[in-house]
Amino acid sequence: MIKPHPASPQARDELVLGVVGGSGLYAMDKLEDVERVSLETPFGEPSGAYTVGKLPRQSGPPLRAVFLPRHGVGHILLPGEIDYRANIHGFKQLGVTHLLSASAVGSLQAEIAPGHVVVPDQLIDRTKNRTSSFFGSGCVAHIQFGDPFDAGFRELVTKAAAEVVGRGEQRLHRKGTMVVMEGPAFSTRAESELYRSWGGDVIGMTALPEAKLAREAEIAYAVLATSTDYDCWHQSEEEVSVDAVIAIMQANVARVRSIVLELAERLPTTCEHLPWPRALVGALITDPAKIPAVTRERLDLIIGHYLDAH
Numbered sequence: 001m002i003k004p005h006p007a008s009p010q011a012r013d014e015l016v017l018g019v020v021g022g023s024g025l026y027a028m029d030k031l032e033d034v035e036r037v038s039l040e041t042p043f044g045e046p047s048g049a050y051t052v053g054k055l056p057r058q059s060g061p062p063l064r065a066v067f068l069p070r071h072g073v074g075h076i077l078l079p080g081e082i083d084y085r086a087n088i089h090g091f092k093q094l095g096v097t098h099l100l101s102a103s104a105v106g107s108l109q110a111e112i113a114p115g116h117v118v119v120p121d122q123l124i125d126r127t128k129n130r131t132s133s134f135f136g137s138g139c140v141a142h143i144q145f146g147d148p149f150d151a152g153f154r155e156l157v158t159k160a161a162a163e164v165v166g167r168g169e170q171r172l173h174r175k176g177t178m179v180v181m182e183g184p185a186f187s188t189r190a191e192s193e194l195y196r197s198w199g200g201d202v203i204g205m206t207a208l209p210e211a212k213l214a215r216e217a218e219i220a221y222a223v224l225a226t227s228t229d230y231d232c233w234h235q236s237e238e239e240v241s242v243d244a245v246i247a248i249m250q251a252n253v254a255r256v257r258s259i260v261l262e263l264a265e266r267l268p269t270t271c272e273h274l275p276w277p278r279a280l281v282g283a284l285i286t287d288p289a290k291i292p293a294v295t296r297e298r299l300d301l302i303i304g305h306y307l308d309a310h
């Protein structure tokens with residue numbers, strides 16, 4: 001197998017937890033030695049400055065962690081305006097190996113009530129016109145995406161969520177299919193029923209292309225979804241509104257934060273036992289000699305460690 005370049009942050013093998021906050025989660029508490037880091041990327045501007053720090057842990061030494069609110073401070077970016085490539089590139093620059101997305105979702109199934117937590121295991125892409133790859137401009141790669149979330153990381157997220165949710169009255173759903181729509185308008189009733197007929201369990205607007213880009217960047221990725229509403233299909237419930245979503249998220253944000261802390265307790269400090277995905281092994285099809293120098297430079301952090309031998 002091709003080994004990562006020794007200069008790559010991943011080659012150090014330190015596990016670094018990233019958290020990308022969604023609606024209602026705009027800051028991370030309990031971080032120590034905090035630094036605010038503004039980054040430039042070859043793909044554009046991240047949603048804002050990253051908060052970098054250490055999470056103290058009862059189970060062992062502190063864990064390095066990095067936080068970014070994906071909609072920006074003050075929630076100023078539409079789901080379709082977020083520069084997902086820049087955000088993921090920034091996490092990669094900061095050495096993040098495992099990225100947890102906190103996301104507010106609508107429920108497409110009666111048993112997933114508002115306030116329930118879901119750790120999805122599948123995705124259906126209904127986004128439009130979002131740039132969903134770092135590749136192109138003379139460098140072609142096709143990652144596998146049959147299981148869009150990292151299995152080992154998902155398992156730990158689920159265990160952490162079970163520990164926290166088990167203490168309260170709400171329920172945890174250990175898997176589920178998440179539909180990701182373009183927005184910003186919510187779905188029509190016909191669309192909502194269509195997604196239900198496809199086997200969709202929850203619906204959001206941000207897990208794609210985030211999950212694809214994280215995979216291309218060889219960052220393990222999982223979603224911690226909080227159901228905030230029954231979208232518009234449910235006969236006896238009120239149709240989704242921003243006010244309803246925010247009310248539920250405000251009530252649940254403490255729980256999401258507790259799950260992140262519980263997850264941090266369970267994560268190893270090195271990637272030896274929880275490896276990041278080697279998604280680019282066998283994914284590149286372009287002859288490395290044919291990759292234009294400017295593209296090679298732009299992609300250095302993403303694929304440079306696999307190309308240096310050429």
Ligand SMILES: CSC[C@H]1O[C@H](OP(=O)(O)O)[C@H](O)[C@@H]1O
Nearest residue numbers: 022023079103104204205206245
């Ligand atoms: C405020 S309701 C719709 C909005 O909430 C979700 O955001 P996120 O995934 O960042 O928590 C959903 O995806 C939409 O962007």
Ligand SMILES: Nc1ncnc2[nH]cnc12
Nearest residue numbers: 104105106203204231240
């Ligand atoms: N009903 C819904 N549709 C899409 N994204 C959402 N986020 C929260 N609720 C949602």
